[in-house]
Amino acid sequence: MSKKVKTLLRYTWILFGLFLMANGVVFLLRAHLGVSPWDVLHVGIAARTGLTVGRVIQLIGLMVVLLSWLLRVRPQVSTLLNMFFIGLFVDLVNSLSYIPQPATLWLKLISYVFGIAIFSLGTALYISGNRGAGPRDSLMLGLTRMTKLRVGTVRTALEVLVAIIGYFLGGPLGLGTVLFALLVGVFLEFSFKLIKQVKALPFWQSILS
Numbered sequence: 100m101s102k103k104v105k106t107l108l109r110y111t112w113i114l115f116g117l118f119l120m121a122n123g124v125v126f127l128l129r130a131h132l133g134v135s136p137w138d139v140l141h142v143g144i145a146a147r148t149g150l151t152v153g154r155v156i157q158l159i160g161l162m163v164v165l166l167s168w169l170l171r172v173r174p175q176v177s178t179l180l181n182m183f184f185i186g187l188f189v190d191l192v193n194s195l196s197y198i199p200q201p202a203t204l205w206l207k208l209i210s211y212v213f214g215i216a217i218f219s220l221g222t223a224l225y226i227s228g229n230r231g232a233g234p235r236d237s238l239m240l241g242l243t244r245m246t247k248l249r250v251g252t253v254r255t256a257l258e259v260l261v262a263i264i265g266y267f268l269g270g271p272l273g274l275g276t277v278l279f280a281l282l283v284g285v286f287l288e289f290s291f292k293l294i295k296q297v298k299a300l301p302f303w304q305s306i307l308s
Contacts, residue, residue, distance in 0.1 A: 105306045109228055112307065113177055114184060116224025121188030122198065123218025128152070129200045130211040133273025135218075135283075136262035137235060143268030153190030157183060163234040170241025175231025182234050211275050212282065219286035223294045227307065 127134045134142060141155045148155070160182035164174050174182075192198065201207045225233070232240065235257070243253045258280075266272040298307050 108306050109230070110180075112303075113180060113225055113228035113230060116221045116226075116228065117181060117184045118188050119221025119224065120218050121185050121192050121221075123214045123216075123221060124152075124185075124189050125192045125198050126210055126214025126217060127275060127279070128193070128271075129198055130207045130214065130275060131200075131271070132207055132211050132275030132278070133271050134275060135279045136258040136265070136276060139265030139270035139272045139276060140261040140268070141265070141270070143265040143270030146269045151190050152193065153186035153188070156186035156189060160186065160234045163238045167234065167237040167241045170238070170245055172237045172241040172244075174234075174237065177225065177228060177230035178232060178234055178237055180230075181225065211278060215279055215282050216286050216290075219283055220290045220293070222287060223290035227291070227294045227298060229307065 124134070124138060127138065128142070133139070137159075138152075141152055141159060144150070144159070145152045145155045150158075164178060164182055168174065199206075199210065201210045231237075239250065239254050239257060242248075242257070243250050246253065262270075262272055262276065297303055
């Protein structure tokens, strides 16, 4: 297999991960139980400005990338792909009708948990492409380096800060936000184990190594 084909397949893998992440975001939005901390901010800004959620994701991603660069964390290819394509895919998926808008609480909970699972799988796919961290992870690393605090402390502080700002802008902070915080780590761990098995297959091993 040629190097160009391997590169194309690697970035197809990464973009598919970003597409799954966008689907997960839309599942959470349509369940109306509250969204992830960063999406509380995105939806809040969208409500105030009239921009689409996807466009806000792109703009916030750009601001975060620039801030991270000032903190001496240089963006890599996947950082820029994340910044642009998740927002694009969120607007695309949101304009389609294949993701349901559940009416009852139980269906909302099922849809929400499924959304977290899809988001986590997409995240694992994207990260396992080994072409750089996402914008928000880059900011976390830059702030960790600057403050000398632990990564977990910085990440938690960031999540809480953006959720609070988003809430006061009208973003949907709720039960789902808590569910996301509790479950995303569990689903991510399972997703990384699954992806590790897929990457061990000879075909993908030669591409993603």
